[in-house]
Amino acid sequence: GAKWTYTGPHGEHHWSMHYPFCGGSFQSPIDIQTRQLSFDPSLRPIELQNYNLSANEQLTLGNNGHSVVLSLPRKMYISSLPQRYTAAQLHLHWGSSHLPSGSEHTINGHQFAAEMHLVHFNSDRYPNISIAADKSDGLAVLGVLIEIGEYNPVVDHFLKYINGIKYRDQKVQVPAFNIRGLLPTRLDEYYRYDGSLTTPPCYPSVLWTVFKTPVTISLKQFRTLATAMYSSHQQETVPVPMNSNFRKPHYTDNRLVLCSFKR
Ligand SMILES: NS(=O)(=O)c1c(F)c(F)c(S(=O)(=O)CCO)c(N[C@H]2CCCc3ccccc32)c1F
Numbered sequence: 001g002a003k004w005t006y007t008g009p010h011g012e013h014h015w016s017m018h019y020p021f022c023g024g025s026f027q028s029p030i031d032i033q034t035r036q037l038s039f040d041p042s043l044r045p046i047e048l049q050n051y052n053l054s055a056n057e058q059l060t061l062g063n064n065g066h067s068v069v070l071s072l073p074r075k076m077y078i079s080s081l082p083q084r085y086t087a088a089q090l091h092l093h094w095g096s097s098h099l100p101s102g103s104e105h106t107i108n109g110h111q112f113a114a115e116m117h118l119v120h121f122n123s124d125r126y127p128n129i130s131i132a133a134d135k136s137d138g139l140a141v142l143g144v145l146i147e148i149g150e151y152n153p154v155v156d157h158f159l160k161y162i163n164g165i166k167y168r169d170q171k172v173q174v175p176a177f178n179i180r181g182l183l184p185t186r187l188d189e190y191y192r193y194d195g196s197l198t199t200p201p202c203y204p205s206v207l208w209t210v211f212k213t214p215v216t217i218s219l220k221q222f223r224t225l226a227t228a229m230y231s232s233h234q235q236e237t238v239p240v241p242m243n244s245n246f247r248k249p250h251y252t253d254n255r256l257v258l259c260s261f262k263r
Pocket residue numbers: 064066067069088089091117119129130133141196197198199200201
């Protein structure tokens with residue numbers, strides 16, 4: 001598709017020119033206003049299968065020009081939704097080393113340092129994620145808010161290889177690890193709403209789950225994430241640093257934002 005960026009002439013205000021859904025409804029991210037939440041007792045704890053990968057397996061870590069992307073094996077899936085949602089990849093959104101606020105979802109207007117997304121597709125109904133990507137029940141993304149604090153040893157399982165994927169379309173193989181360790185302890189406390197991809201083509205096809213509890217990474221880890229990568233190819237004369245790769249929050253309009261917890 002057409003090239004898109006987070007700033008400049010191909011930035012988010014221009015996405016809808018080539019990607020009409022980006023100007024449509026049910027867009028993500030949103031600002032989660034905790035006073036407007038509806039507690040829904042039917043929202044069960046998120047249950048994950050086969051997230052505990054062994055170091056004998058290898059995963060592909062890549063720079064796709066928009067984010068750092070870790071491929072996930074199809075044996076991983078969410079089992080607590082009405083249909084099976086099979087894992088595809090995880091990626092992150094972050095700020096810049098001078099401005100450590102780059103999450104996509106915000107809570108009462110507060111933007112976190114970064115946000116991790118674990119992208120899954122409805123494998124009960126669709127053969128692969130590309131077919132599922134534009135279907136209303138096609139995708140389920142788990143969102144993990146990230147703040148600066150304690151060093152995160154699990155994030156380092158892929159972050160330590162980031163200098164091998166500095167430039168667009170570079171990929172490296174990394175030993176797998178327990179992906180569950182990237183998520184917060186409490187998988188029973190989360191926000192839930194119907195939304196979209198936060199990048200072009202912005203399909204309104206995502207069942208969003210954003211966990212209430214953030215995880216932490218150290219300032220050093222954040223700076224590595226925010227300064228290591230480029231959106232441009234290695235051979236390009238003008239290197240384009242990859243940072244602040246987050247979309248601004250969109251209006252919730254009359255969408256219900258549910259929560260799985262009281263208070
Ligand atoms: N924030 S977000 O909405 O979760 C989100 C991103 F931010 C993001 F950059 C990506 S991307 O890296 O593929 C860049 C362009 O889509 C995705 N891709 C998903 C959905 C689109 C189709 C597809 C096909 C194969 C694998 C992953 C995906 C994405 F879902």
